Amino acid sequence: MKILVMVKRVSDPNVMIRVSADNSSVDLNNVKMAINPFCEIAVEEAVRLKEAGIATEVVALSIGGTQSQEQIRTALAMGADRGILIESEGPLESLTVAKLTQKIIEEEQPGLVILGKQSTDTDNSQTGQMLASLMGWAQGTFASKLEISGEKINLTREVDSGLQTLSLSMPAVVTCDLRLNEPRFASLPNIMKAKRKPLDVKAAGDLGVDLTPRIKTLMVETPNERQGGTVLGSVAELVEKLKTEKGVI
Amino acid sequence: MTILMIAEHDNKSLKEITLNAITAATQIGGDIDVLVVGENCGSAAEAAATISGIRRVRVADHACYNGQLAENVAALIQTLAGDYSHIMAPTTTSGKNILPRLAAALDTSYFSDIISVESADTFKRTIYAGNAIETVQTADSIKVMTVRGTAFELAAQDGNAPVEVVSEVTDLGLSSFVSEDLAVSERPELTSASIVISGGRGMQNGENFSILEKVADKLGAAVGASRAAVDAGFVPNDMQVGQTGKIVAPDLYIAVGISGAIQHLAGMKDSKVIVAINKDPDAPIFQVADYGLVADLFDAVPELEQAL
Numbered sequence: 148m149k150i151l152v153m154v155k156r157v158s159d160p161n162v163m164i165r166v167s168a169d170n171s172s173v174d175l176n177n178v179k180m181a182i183n184p185f186c187e188i189a190v191e192e193a194v195r196l197k198e199a200g201i202a203t204e205v206v207a208l209s210i211g212g213t214q215s216q217e218q219i220r221t222a223l224a225m226g227a228d229r230g231i232l233i234e235s236e237g238p239l240e241s242l243t244v245a246k247l248t249q250k251i252i253e254e255e256q257p258g259l260v261i262l263g264k265q266s267t268d269t270d271n272s273q274t275g276q277m278l279a280s281l282m283g284w285a286q287g288t289f290a291s292k293l294e295i296s297g298e299k300i301n302l303t304r305e306v307d308s309g310l311q312t313l314s315l316s317m318p319a320v321v322t323c324d325l326r327l328n329e330p331r332f333a334s335l336p337n338i339m340k341a342k343r344k345p346l347d348v349k350a351a352g353d354l355g356v357d358l359t360p361r362i363k364t365l366m367v368e369t370p371n372e373r374q375g376g377t378v379l380g381s382v383a384e385l386v387e388k389l390k391t392e393k394g395v396i
Numbered sequence: 397m398t399i400l401m402i403a404e405h406d407n408k409s410l411k412e413i414t415l416n417a418i419t420a421a422t423q424i425g426g427d428i429d430v431l432v433v434g435e436n437c438g439s440a441a442e443a444a445a446t447i448s449g450i451r452r453v454r455v456a457d458h459a460c461y462n463g464q465l466a467e468n469v470a471a472l473i474q475t476l477a478g479d480y481s482h483i484m485a486p487t488t489t490s491g492k493n494i495l496p497r498l499a500a501a502l503d504t505s506y507f508s509d510i511i512s513v514e515s516a517d518t519f520k521r522t523i524y525a526g527n528a529i530e531t532v533q534t535a536d537s538i539k540v541m542t543v544r545g546t547a548f549e550l551a552a553q554d555g556n557a558p559v560e561v562v563s564e565v566t567d568l569g570l571s572s573f574v575s576e577d578l579a580v581s582e583r584p585e586l587t588s589a590s591i592v593i594s595g596g597r598g599m600q601n602g603e604n605f606s607i608l609e610k611v612a613d614k615l616g617a618a619v620g621a622s623r624a625a626v627d628a629g630f631v632p633n634d635m636q637v638g639q640t641g642k643i644v645a646p647d648l649y650i651a652v653g654i655s656g657a658i659q660h661l662a663g664m665k666d667s668k669v670i671v672a673i674n675k676d677p678d679a680p681i682f683q684v685a686d687y688g689l690v691a692d693l694f695d696a697v698p699e700l701e702q703a704l
Contacts, residue, residue: 273496280500376686
């Protein structure tokens with residue numbers, strides 16, 4: 148079975164971003180970029196399935212600018228076999244990303260697609276669900292445990308009230324939550340080896356998908372900043388403040 | 397405008413967050429129908445019928461909807477979608493699971509976790525862990541979205557809407573429910589509690605959360621946790637507050653042994669009053685806290701409990 152795993156280039160989630168001066172977007176100039184942390188978990192899971200003899204090949208797909216090749220190389224260094232970049236200069240909407248991915252799936256015929264449950268830039272949590280929908284496949288979102296037996300996946304999901312376990316028919320789309328695994332660090336030899344693994348680049352415009360945006364961003368603004376308050380000397384003082392000044396207890 | 401709101405419920409009762417989402421729907425305006433999908437969900441449907449200002453409740457009750465399977469529920473909503481201009485759900489793991497699937501099936505845009513309704517086609521939502529807010533607009537004829545509960549007031553429940561049965565059964569057979577392991581707690585729900593006390597890595601282990609629980613019980617508070625505490629296995633995932641966990645905005649949020657990573661702040665910085673207890677005076681959590689105590693939590697928390 149072939150696994151398609153998706154990786155997205157995002158700003159480093161530990162770096163505080165700034166809104167551009169004209170309020171049109173987030174200013175990503177000179178911001179450190181990284182692989183979306185949930186995508187890293189997706190790659191790790193795919194590679195583990197290959198190591199367990201369940202998957203035969205892991206293909207890493209990214210959709211974005213030329214520089215997204217760096218994130219594909221990260222996936223290759225972690226153990227993916229080859230990469231595909233669908234190159235697009237401007238940002239693409241999730242539904243468009245799902246439609247482009249659908250084209251790759253039709254070509255590659257994977258038995259399983261694994262991706263992160265959300266990206267830490269747009270915070271949408273939608274591409275996996277949309278992709279499963281377009282394919283007419285089962286979906287397992289927010290996965291914290293994945294077991295494959297035969298043509299079925301036993302999948303545990305992190306839900307608001309606890310954990311839910313589903314049985315999914317394959318092929319399927321799985322999106323990863325934080326507790327699915329702990330991604331490995333790529334070793335230096337593997338990083339070197341990854342440079343020689345095949346990476347196929349396709350232009351987004353050549354895949355027969357309408358790339359016209361459907362959502363217009365009218366404004367991007369900075370939320371109201373919270374001001375730090377007072378450091379108090381004692382618990383008694385705290386209780387007093389909460390009772391009398393704020394009236395919250 | 398005609399709006400379909402997908403109710404969040406556990407078959408027996410309606411979850412309060414549905415009422416927050418209804419307020420967002422009311423701000424869009426027009427007729428509002430509430431859809432209750434589940435198995436043996438009659439009492440949840442009855443509860444939904446009391447929501448003020450709605451036109452009707454539509455209920456689809458079938459074994460194939462057990463566990464809110466995204467494939468079956470999205471397919472069901474798709475059969476009803478032609479009647480509506482907006483299809484909405486509260487932002488929950490269920491809403492986030494089902495509605496993007498529906499949106500793709502309808503070939504329409506989806507807005508995740510809106511925090512404000514600007515007009516019938518324009519909404520605000522947060523990006524980059526709450527560090528920016530975008531105003532977005534679509535001309536798509538059906539608008540699909542999830543609604544952040546803490547951003548909207550609760551709708552009233554003094555109505556008596558008719559309940560109509562949806563007989564359509566959309567069992568795609570792609571997935572099936574196996575089991576669930578639900579958190580059992582007498583305390584209020586994290587997302588709707590007026591006071592939340594959360595622990596982080598500083599708690600050192602799961603047993604130590606009992607000192608937070610004692611404070612919670614005195615205050616009628618919910619207990620939450622940072623990602624670090626969940627990742628370390630101290631407490632289960634359903635307690636996680638943050639960018640990728642639950643978003644809370646209580647009257648009082650007490651952060652104990654939490655350093656205050658960007659991802660955690662995203663989940664709680666809209667709380668009215670924030671208290672931080674941490675022994676590291678440089679912890680970023682103090683930059684957003686109204687009141688800080690630089691103290692060893694194992695001294696300060698029991699003392700707080702005694703003082704209440």
